[in-house]
Amino acid sequence: MKLDNLLWRFLRRESSKDVAKNRLKLVLIQDRMGIEPETMEILKKDLIALLSRYFEISKVGLQMDLHREDESIALVANVPITSMKIRPDAQAS
Amino acid sequence: MGKAFVVTSGKGGVGKTTVTANLGTALSVLGKTVVVIDADIGLRNLDIVMGLESRVVYTSMDVIQGNCDLKKALVKDRRSENLHLLAASQKDDKTSIQPEQMRKICMELKEEYDFVLIDSPAGIEQGFQNAAAGADAAVVVTTPDVAAVRDADRIIGLLQQRDLNDISLIINRLDQAMVKRGDMMDQEDVVDILSVRLIGVIPEDDAVVVSSNRGLPLALEPNAMAARAFKRVAQRLLGEEIPIPEFREPNWFTGLIQRLLNS
Numbered sequence: 001m002k003l004d005n006l007l008w009r010f011l012r013r014e015s016s017k018d019v020a021k022n023r024l025k026l027v028l029i030q031d032r033m034g035i036e037p038e039t040m041e042i043l044k045k046d047l048i049a050l051l052s053r054y055f056e057i058s059k060v061g062l063q064m065d066l067h068r069e070d071e072s073i074a075l076v077a078n079v080p081i082t083s084m085k086i087r088p089d090a091q092a093s
Numbered sequence: 094m095g096k097a098f099v100v101t102s103g104k105g106g107v108g109k110t111t112v113t114a115n116l117g118t119a120l121s122v123l124g125k126t127v128v129v130i131d132a133d134i135g136l137r138n139l140d141i142v143m144g145l146e147s148r149v150v151y152t153s154m155d156v157i158q159g160n161c162d163l164k165k166a167l168v169k170d171r172r173s174e175n176l177h178l179l180a181a182s183q184k185d186d187k188t189s190i191q192p193e194q195m196r197k198i199c200m201e202l203k204e205e206y207d208f209v210l211i212d213s214p215a216g217i218e219q220g221f222q223n224a225a226a227g228a229d230a231a232v233v234v235t236t237p238d239v240a241a242v243r244d245a246d247r248i249i250g251l252l253q254q255r256d257l258n259d260i261s262l263i264i265n266r267l268d269q270a271m272v273k274r275g276d277m278m279d280q281e282d283v284v285d286i287l288s289v290r291l292i293g294v295i296p297e298d299d300a301v302v303v304s305s306n307r308g309l310p311l312a313l314e315p316n317a318m319a320a321r322a323f324k325r326v327a328q329r330l331l332g333e334e335i336p337i338p339e340f341r342e343p344n345w346f347t348g349l350i351q352r353l354l355n356s
Contacts, residue, residue, distance in 0.1 A: 015275030020239050021282050028246050028286065 103244030144308020199227025
């Protein structure tokens with residue numbers, strides 16, 4: 001029975017407590033910042049609009065997420081650029 | 094001048110009342126004078142867990158309404174001279190009491206008692222706000238599961254917003270067998286997530302249910318694992334340096350050795 005347990009642990013990819021911990025860390029980033037998923041979506045749209053004035057960007061493969069590193073939280077964005085715009089769209093005031 | 098602690102968790106069912114009753118008992122056994130307050134107006138249960146339900150005559154509501162003075166409303170524990178209970182009214186609700194009134198009761202009690210432990214209702218609404226109003230410090234209770242830890246994080250945030258920064262964490266109902274299997278977060282995982290000072294880990298123990306069945310707080314039974322854990326929490330609250338026992342998952346090698354030795 002004990003050996004059974006041990007084998008199970010070898011075979012299993014990730015223990016359920018690690019899954020729990022990772023899920024908690026992610027959800028707490030949003031909880032702590034008070035950022036709702038809708039707010040994240042609006043932020044995403046705003047950033048795309050801003051970046052689109054300077055670059056042609058591909059929305060395929062675009063990623064934007066909050067990441068926790070130790071005690072700080074970072075906004076990490078991966079924005080594939082297909083080409084530069086020769087002249088930025090003149091919208092800035 | 095004593096110190097008032099709010100015992101809180103956010104999520105219900107993690108053991109706030111059990112912790113309040115047992116920590117209060119353990120502190121009184123160590124010679125401290127203690128009042129435990131049931132702040133769950135309308136859903137009173139600290140009295141029945143402590144086996145004092147038949148002795149309650151007055152409640153905190155009677156004190157607030159001036160039906161009796163504070164001293165008269167306190168119920169003495171059956172076994173401990175130093176331990177008293179201030180019960181909650183069962184027929185009122187959380188809106189019938191104001192934070193300022195709770196603060197006044199706590200101030201008055203702190204003048205005569207070493208410890209005032211306030212058993213907060215679950216939730217983050219007015220019941221919690223009332224319970225926290227008179228507190229100098231907080232004991233946050235959680236169990237090692239995702240729902241309770243998430244709510245504990247929320248409650249810690251709310252305590253800090255109120256400038257209650259003296260926060261201690263108790264992890265309740267830790268199942269050592271599940272931790273060893275990797276199926277339950279251990280104390281290090283929980284502290285890593287919540288980043289507050291841990292003052293105790295209470296192991297899962299059938300004796301806790303048995304003791305509340307009987308209405309005799311566990312802390313007086315030296316053989317129960319949970320009772321010893323509560324005693325250590327009380328000692329740490331009094332400033333003693335007592336290491337928290339490790340219930341860590343062993344690495345594969347020590348795990349193998351342990352398993353071979355045990356089989």
